Amino acid sequence: MTAALPLATSDWGYVWANLGTLIAAVWPALKLTGAALVVGFVVGVPLGTLEVFGGRRSAWLARKAGVVVRGTPILVIMFITYFGLGLSPAFVAATAALGVRSAAYQGQVFRGALQSIGRGQMEAARSVGLSKLGAIRHVMIPQALRRFVPGFQNEYTIVLKDTSIAFAISYTEIFYHMYNLIPEQTTATPELFLTVAGIYLVLTLTGNRVLDYVDDAFSIPDGGASR
Amino acid sequence: MSTGRERRHARLERALLAVAGGAVWLWLAFRWVNSWFGGVVVGPTQPLVPESFVAAATGTGDALGAVANGVPVVAQAFDLLGWTVGMVGFASQYGPRLAVAAWLTVVLTVVAILIGLVIAVPLAAARVYGRVSKYVALVYIELVRGTPLVAQLFLLYYGAPFLSQFIRELPGVGQGIVPGQAVWIAIIGFIINSSAYQAEYIRGSVESVDAGQLTAARAVGLGQLEGIRYVVLPQALRYAIPSWTNELVYLIKYSSLATFITVPELFTRADAVGSSTFAYTKAYVLAGLFYLVLVVTASYAMSRVEDAVAIPGVGNANDRRG
Amino acid sequence: MSHLLEVEGLVKRYGDELVLDGIGFDMDARDVQVLVGPSGSGKSTMLRCVNRLTEFQGGEIRLDGTSVMAMDENDLRRQVGMVFQDFNLFAHLTAKQNVMLGPRRVLGKSKEAADALAMEELERVGLAAQADSYPAELSGGQQQRVGIARGLAMDPKLMLFDEPTSALDPELIGEVLSVMRELAEEGMTMLCVTHEMSFARQVATDIMFLEDGHIVEHGDPEKLFTNPDNERTEQFLRRLTEHGDGS
Numbered sequence: 001m002t003a004a005l006p007l008a009t010s011d012w013g014y015v016w017a018n019l020g021t022l023i024a025a026v027w028p029a030l031k032l033t034g035a036a037l038v039v040g041f042v043v044g045v046p047l048g049t050l051e052v053f054g055g056r057r058s059a060w061l062a063r064k065a066g067v068v069v070r071g072t073p074i075l076v077i078m079f080i081t082y083f084g085l086g087l088s089p090a091f092v093a094a095t096a097a098l099g100v101r102s103a104a105y106q107g108q109v110f111r112g113a114l115q116s117i118g119r120g121q122m123e124a125a126r127s128v129g130l131s132k133l134g135a136i137r138h139v140m141i142p143q144a145l146r147r148f149v150p151g152f153q154n155e156y157t158i159v160l161k162d163t164s165i166a167f168a169i170s171y172t173e174i175f176y177h178m179y180n181l182i183p184e185q186t187t188a189t190p191e192l193f194l195t196v197a198g199i200y201l202v203l204t205l206t207g208n209r210v211l212d213y214v215d216d217a218f219s220i221p222d223g224g225a226s227r
Numbered sequence: 228m229s230t231g232r233e234r235r236h237a238r239l240e241r242a243l244l245a246v247a248g249g250a251v252w253l254w255l256a257f258r259w260v261n262s263w264f265g266g267v268v269v270g271p272t273q274p275l276v277p278e279s280f281v282a283a284a285t286g287t288g289d290a291l292g293a294v295a296n297g298v299p300v301v302a303q304a305f306d307l308l309g310w311t312v313g314m315v316g317f318a319s320q321y322g323p324r325l326a327v328a329a330w331l332t333v334v335l336t337v338v339a340i341l342i343g344l345v346i347a348v349p350l351a352a353a354r355v356y357g358r359v360s361k362y363v364a365l366v367y368i369e370l371v372r373g374t375p376l377v378a379q380l381f382l383l384y385y386g387a388p389f390l391s392q393f394i395r396e397l398p399g400v401g402q403g404i405v406p407g408q409a410v411w412i413a414i415i416g417f418i419i420n421s422s423a424y425q426a427e428y429i430r431g432s433v434e435s436v437d438a439g440q441l442t443a444a445r446a447v448g449l450g451q452l453e454g455i456r457y458v459v460l461p462q463a464l465r466y467a468i469p470s471w472t473n474e475l476v477y478l479i480k481y482s483s484l485a486t487f488i489t490v491p492e493l494f495t496r497a498d499a500v501g502s503s504t505f506a507y508t509k510a511y512v513l514a515g516l517f518y519l520v521l522v523v524t525a526s527y528a529m530s531r532v533e534d535a536v537a538i539p540g541v542g543n544a545n546d547r548r549g
Numbered sequence: 550m551s552h553l554l555e556v557e558g559l560v561k562r563y564g565d566e567l568v569l570d571g572i573g574f575d576m577d578a579r580d581v582q583v584l585v586g587p588s589g590s591g592k593s594t595m596l597r598c599v600n601r602l603t604e605f606q607g608g609e610i611r612l613d614g615t616s617v618m619a620m621d622e623n624d625l626r627r628q629v630g631m632v633f634q635d636f637n638l639f640a641h642l643t644a645k646q647n648v649m650l651g652p653r654r655v656l657g658k659s660k661e662a663a664d665a666l667a668m669e670e671l672e673r674v675g676l677a678a679q680a681d682s683y684p685a686e687l688s689g690g691q692q693q694r695v696g697i698a699r700g701l702a703m704d705p706k707l708m709l710f711d712e713p714t715s716a717l718d719p720e721l722i723g724e725v726l727s728v729m730r731e732l733a734e735e736g737m738t739m740l741c742v743t744h745e746m747s748f749a750r751q752v753a754t755d756i757m758f759l760e761d762g763h764i765v766e767h768g769d770p771e772k773l774f775t776n777p778d779n780e781r782t783e784q785f786l787r788r789l790t791e792h793g794d795g796s
Contacts, residue, residue, distance in 0.1 A: 071476070121639065
């Protein structure tokens with residue numbers, strides 16, 4: 001029974017011996033996370049904009065597409081891209097799946113950001129003669145992007161953790177290795193878990209710090225007044 | 228400012244949703260009860276529609292798919308059409324099988340969210356009011372929220388043999404309708420996961436309530452606990468509805484991960500169907516449809532709850548999960 | 550001879566509610582028309598009908614003889630400027646960039662030309678020194694003056710003012726009113742909704758009293774303040790001046 005608790009030195013030894021593999025897997029995990037977030041951003045921002053400012057039909061379509069994607073488990077989406085549609089290699093299928101999911105969620109975050117900007121900004125932009133498209137492009141979107149960062153930080157954490165599901169399509173990120181190391185020495189599972197947990201926590205914390213920095217760099221000065 | 232036409236469309240949409248959702252749930256309930264009693268009306272996995280219908284749909288689907296092969300865009304269009312028609316047959320044939328497995332999905336979700344809530348409340352209280360317990364709660368919450376759910380499930384399944392053993396040896400486990408040991412492990416895993424997220428949602432919604440509310444309550448003569456119970460909580464719970472709906476949707480979707488610790492839920496069954504028919508896309512799309520129905524009906528139900536308890540001026544904090 | 554602005558039988562409904570019931574008036578170049586009336590009388594709505602930020606159901610509005618409905622709406626707004634009660638400055642742009650946006654993106658001016666123009670307008674409203682400040686760093690009065698500069702930068706034929714000082718603290722109202730006074734003296738055609746009676750009395754060429762969607766009375770400011778025809782006009786104006794917004 002003691003072997004099951006994270007106290008056995010032989011188990012930590014096992015983890016230590018394989019630590020290199022685990023840490024090397026950080027790069028594939030981050031690569032996948034980054035790719036998915038980019039796809040999600042490039043598709044999600046227009047989607048969110050369409051939902052708020054699109055004509056009745058396109059706004060409806062954008063909304064319904066989002067509902068369908070957000071109502072489907074990422075596991076299902078990924079198996080459809082990999083086994084169903086046959087996208088390959090695993091990185092592409094995983095990026096497509098995570099990207100589509102992220103687009104649906106980033107679309108919602110951006111929609112919220114757009115809607116949080118008062119109507120007055122749109123009115124002012126139109127009153128100066130800007131077309132609807134011009135107003136959206138030059139006035140609404142720049143402001144919405146700045147309100148987008150906290151939601152994006154949340155999304156980063158979620159996508160990073162979801163990359164673990166790519167293990168099921170044999171993409172060699174972090175969890176894939178934990179999955180393969182367990183059978184050799186099942187007693188080391190708690191130790192493996194704690195190590196992997198540590199890795200994910202470090203990635204989450206540093207990632208969020210970086211995004212905090214981005215947020216500060218792009219924020220609009222307000223002479224000290226808090227927003 | 229929505230026009231009358233937009234409002235009518237929205238009402239129509241909601242009505243359709245309620246009817247369609249209700250119909251699906253009735254069908255699900257029928258299939259569950261039917262299978263629990265060993266197949267009273269039809270075989271547990273036998274479709275209600277006749278074989279001939281399934282065969283016709285499949286046949287038509289194949290035929291359509293073969294039309295215009297080689298012609299650039301037209302071939303694709305017919306392939307899609309054929310796939311869709313074939314999907315109708317496929318869904319009719321394998322739908323019942325997935326429906327029976329969906330019962331576990333519902334059980335996992337409901338048990339996890341309810342018991343998770345019971346654990347989350349004291350956790351949230353510790354986070355807000357505790358001294359030492361504050362840090363214990365924080366470590367627990369951050370550890371659970373910062374690691375992938377799959378990793379947590381594997382930890383419990385492989386890394387806690389005493390747990391598996393204990394459950395296996397409980398009377399009745401794995402016999403009859405009592406789920407096997409893997410299901411119990413999955414339930415525990417989801418409970419732990421959900422409790423951490425719900426604790427954060429509760430903490431957030433309690434903090435959304437203006438501090439002045441409790442002050443005013445005290446000024447009127449209510450004690451701290453009474454103030455929380457009669458003034459803060461009613462508001463906090465309303466603020467929490469969107470997050471709670473989020474959590475419900477999350478659990479419905481991520482219950483699919485239980486497949487990796489051999490739980491025979493909806494996704495496992497869909498995967499099995501895919502492997503045996505080689506119609507992987509159809510199988511996973513069918514699974515996706517099931518999840519979608521569960522998610523959409525659950526969200527709809529929660530929005531009705533929200534409307535029923537709504538108070539003007541209270542509500543609408545916003546948080547999100549997966 | 551057509552007037553600069555002609556409004557004829559203007560009708561506006563919000564759902565079933567009739568907000569404007571057949572409003573009609575004319576404005577010539579250099580006129581300063583002031584609209585007063587109780588809240589909910591439709592004054593702001595009327596302003597928004599002129600530059601088509603709101604649709605109207607009946608009647609006609611003509612700018613320089615052409616119906617506003619016959620024009621491209623963006624084209625219309627190049628000729629009609631607007632100043633808002635809540636300023637509505639573009640929060641993500643500096644004062645100068647706020648003023649530059651229209652000339653650059655709508656009029657197609659080069660960055661240098663737009664920059665020079667913006668600085669000129671900011672000078673005109675006395676804010677050249679704040680060109681690189683963001684709206685959140687400026688006081689309410691300063692923000693509103695930037696708003697005026699932004700409207701002027703488009704070189705409009707007509708400027709609409711929608712309660713420009715109602716959202717300002719008392720000590721900041723004066724700076725905005727003096728800019729508006731200067732504008733009027735320089736010959737800008739202005740249609741203003743305001744409660745500032747001293748401004749109306751001193752600067753307006755005509756005052757219109759609106760109530761329940763109708764023009765109750767309109768005419769020379771001195772006349773309306775000292776000897777109005779209509780009893781309602783007298784009651785309303787007296788109440789306004791008693792509440793300290795007057796001379």
